[in-house]
Amino acid sequence: MTLDAALRVDRGAFDLELDLAVTAGRTVALLGPNGAGKSTALAALAGIVETAGTIELNGRDIASLETQYRRVGYVFQDYLLFPHLTVLENVAFGPRSLGTPKQAARAQAAEWLHRLGVTDLAARRPAQLSGGQAQRVALARALASNPELLLLDEPLAALDVEVRDDVREELAEHLRDWGGLTIVVSHSLEDVVALAHEVVVIERGRATQRGTVRDVIREPATRYVERLVSRWAED
Amino acid sequence: MPRVSGHRSRWSLAPILWVPAGLALGLLLLPLVALVVRAPWAQLPGLLSRSEVAQALILSLTTAAISTAVSLVLGIPLALVLARSADWPAVPRRLLRALITVPLVLPPVVGGVALLLLLGRRGLIGQYLPFGIPFTSTAVVIAQTFVAMPFLVLAVEGALRASDRRFEVAAATLGASRFTVFRRVTLPLVAPGVSAGAVLCFTRALGEFGATITFAGSFPGVTQTLPIATYLQLQTDPDAAIALSLVLMIVSVAVLVTLRDRWVPGLTS
Numbered sequence: 001m002t003l004d005a006a007l008r009v010d011r012g013a014f015d016l017e018l019d020l021a022v023t024a025g026r027t028v029a030l031l032g033p034n035g036a037g038k039s040t041a042l043a044a045l046a047g048i049v050e051t052a053g054t055i056e057l058n059g060r061d062i063a064s065l066e067t068q069y070r071r072v073g074y075v076f077q078d079y080l081l082f083p084h085l086t087v088l089e090n091v092a093f094g095p096r097s098l099g100t101p102k103q104a105a106r107a108q109a110a111e112w113l114h115r116l117g118v119t120d121l122a123a124r125r126p127a128q129l130s131g132g133q134a135q136r137v138a139l140a141r142a143l144a145s146n147p148e149l150l151l152l153d154e155p156l157a158a159l160d161v162e163v164r165d166d167v168r169e170e171l172a173e174h175l176r177d178w179g180g181l182t183i184v185v186s187h188s189l190e191d192v193v194a195l196a197h198e199v200v201v202i203e204r205g206r207a208t209q210r211g212t213v214r215d216v217i218r219e220p221a222t223r224y225v226e227r228l229v230s231r232w233a234e235d
Numbered sequence: 236m237p238r239v240s241g242h243r244s245r246w247s248l249a250p251i252l253w254v255p256a257g258l259a260l261g262l263l264l265l266p267l268v269a270l271v272v273r274a275p276w277a278q279l280p281g282l283l284s285r286s287e288v289a290q291a292l293i294l295s296l297t298t299a300a301i302s303t304a305v306s307l308v309l310g311i312p313l314a315l316v317l318a319r320s321a322d323w324p325a326v327p328r329r330l331l332r333a334l335i336t337v338p339l340v341l342p343p344v345v346g347g348v349a350l351l352l353l354l355g356r357r358g359l360i361g362q363y364l365p366f367g368i369p370f371t372s373t374a375v376v377i378a379q380t381f382v383a384m385p386f387l388v389l390a391v392e393g394a395l396r397a398s399d400r401r402f403e404v405a406a407a408t409l410g411a412s413r414f415t416v417f418r419r420v421t422l423p424l425v426a427p428g429v430s431a432g433a434v435l436c437f438t439r440a441l442g443e444f445g446a447t448i449t450f451a452g453s454f455p456g457v458t459q460t461l462p463i464a465t466y467l468q469l470q471t472d473p474d475a476a477i478a479l480s481l482v483l484m485i486v487s488v489a490v491l492v493t494l495r496d497r498w499v500p501g502l503t504s
Contacts, residue, residue: 048404067407074408080401084423093419097411145409 001058003149003181007044008053009037016040016205020183022149022198027175027182029196029213031189033224037205038185039077042151045183046072057148057181068097073147077154079138081126087137088113088122094145112140116174131159132167139171143178150175152184156191168194189217189232201225267484274481275474282478290456291464292482298372298460299440302379306387306436311422311429314391339385346381347449350374354450374451375458379440386439387432394428395421438487 001024009016016037022028030038044051047067055063062070081090091109096102113119116136126134135155142150155171156164172194175182184195192199192213199216201209201224209221220226275282282288317335320328338346354361354368354377361368368374402424406416422429444462451458453467461483469476 046408048408067404068410068412070408071410072408074405076401076405080399080405082402082406082420082423084426093406093411094409097406097409097415141409 001148001181002056003045003058003183004054004056005045006053007041007051007055009040009044009049009051011040014040014205016044018200018202018205018207020045020200022181022183024181025179026198027184027196028198028200029192030183030185030202031187031192031199031216031225031228032202033187036202038187038202039153040205041202042074042153042183042185045149046070046074046151071146071148073142073145073150075135075138075142075150075152075155078158079126079134081129081134081137081141083126085125086122087118087124087126087129090126090137091141091144094141098145109140109144112144113137115177116140130163132163135159135167135171136174139174147180149181149183150178152182152195154185154187155195156186156188171195189228190235193217193232270477270480270484274477278474279478279481282475283482285475287455287459287464288475288479288482291459291461291479294372294375294456294459295441295461295483296486298375298379299437299443301376302383302440303387303433303437305376305380306384306440307429307433310384310387310432310436311391314388314395315417315421317388318392318395335385335388338381339389343378343382343443343445343447344449347378347446347451350378350381350446350450369450370452370454370458372451372457375447375460378446378450379443382443382446383436383439387429387436390432390435391425391428394425394432397428398424434490438490441487441490442483 003020003022005018005020007016007018007020014035014037018037018041020028020041030041032038040049043049044053045055047062047065047070051063053063054061057070057072062072081087082093085093088106088109091112092102092105095105095108100108110119110122113122116139118133118136118140121129121133121137126137129137135158139152139155156168159167168191175195184191186192186195196213199209199211199213200207201216201222203222203224209216209225216225217229217232220229313335317331320331351358351369353359354364354374356362356367356369368377398421402420403416406420407413411419442462443460444466447458447460448463453459453463455464459467461479465476465479465483468479
């Protein structure tokens with residue numbers, strides 16, 4: 001399983017030019033300051049913004065496909081769980097959209113909730129969930145649609161500081177269990193260390209450094225990473 | 236927006252403003268009081284059980300319900316087009332909005348005349364139709380829809396503008412087709428707006444008079460709706476007219492109260 005992408009997004013004042021290669025089991029983190037283009041990169045991969053480049057996902061060129069046909073799962077920063085559906089219905093939404101009959105879709109959803117340890121939340125509405133619970137449900141919902149590529153946009157940013165460490169660890173575990181192609185966006189070195197194997201540092205729409213997490217931390221190529229590392233080392 | 240009404244504000248109303256405010260309230264309320272006070276309550280059961288009254292009531296409820304249904308089926312997609320026209324050029328976008336608003340400000344009688352000119356026997360389209368539309372129950376529905384649908388369209392459009400479109404994006408990433416997104420995400424998220432619009436639309440259709448009598452006439456049982464029957468009875472049998480007015484008022488208020496209480500937060504909070 002591989003992703004090979006050459007993303008080119010032109011938005012006038014801001015443009016993104018980013019080449020990405022991801023292999024299964026080697027989660028890639030996009031690390032960079034706010035406004036560097038990390039989220040735009042994810043949006044381009046998911047087909048939410050147009051890209052002039054190429055996106056080859058498992059040998060299939062998806063760059064010209066609409067979002068619904070790309071099979072790219074997306075965990076949004078604020079999760080975007082459908083407020084009018086229960087947790088179970090949220091997770092069953094993907095399978096149902098792909099044509100699975102209602103009962104079977106619900107069974108699949110229940111299975112995913114079980115795998116992520118949130119079976120007891122099935123009947124709740126998103127408004128009744130804590131941040132950590134909502135994140136797990138969002139992950140279950142994305143995975144239940146059986147994506148070939150999983151995108152996580154700042155998956156821990158919406159969480160309270162007290163629970164962030166626990167949720168981060170669990171998330172790392174679930175991503176390992178899943179084992180598919182994964183890209184995670186973050187501006188926190190802690191998240192990157194816990195969740196990813198490789199890092200692409202993005203600044204002002206360009207990749208300024210690539211490498212394994214360890215290499216990037218050892219030898220930061222830009223002031224931005226340098227500062228992140230020293231701040232992280234102090235904690 | 237910070238709310239001032241929760242606690243006592245330092246800025247109280249200038250006393251002089253209470254006078255026009257009171258007058259306004261009186262103007263809105265006192266006629267209804269008169270209607271209730273002067274109603275021939277003793278004869279009411281007898282008056283209401285008369286066949287032409289029941290006929291008008293049933294016709295009104297049926298046509299208003301059909302008009303509301305038609306407005307929902309046609310109006311929701313129109314509201315979507317309107318709400319999603321943000322990236323259109325300004326001219327067609329504003330034109331579309333203006334066209335939808337016209338029936339709101341147009342005197343209903345003018346609407347009725349316009350409908351005759353379009354769908355009448357010699358009308359723009361009517362001349363090619365193998366059947367006549369004016370002076371049928373269909374004409375009643377068309378007239379009511381013409382007048383009432385804009386209320387629904389604008390209510391739904393407002394709800395659509397206020398709703399978060401990223402939920403639709405999230406649905407698409409899960410593999411949902413555009414229609415599935417509409418049916419399972421967009422529509423449920425604006426359900427309160429749709430309900431409010433439908434209520435406004437129904438009550439407006441129920442009270443429709445000018446366009447209906449112009450385009451559909453006043454045939455008992457076919458096009459003579461409650462408002463028209465009320466108006467005609469006033470000249471021959473005032474007590475019956477008062478009874479009909481009471482019925483109209485009660486139906487309208489009942490619809491507003493029961494539905495708005497549940498679905499329009501603005502009136503309950």
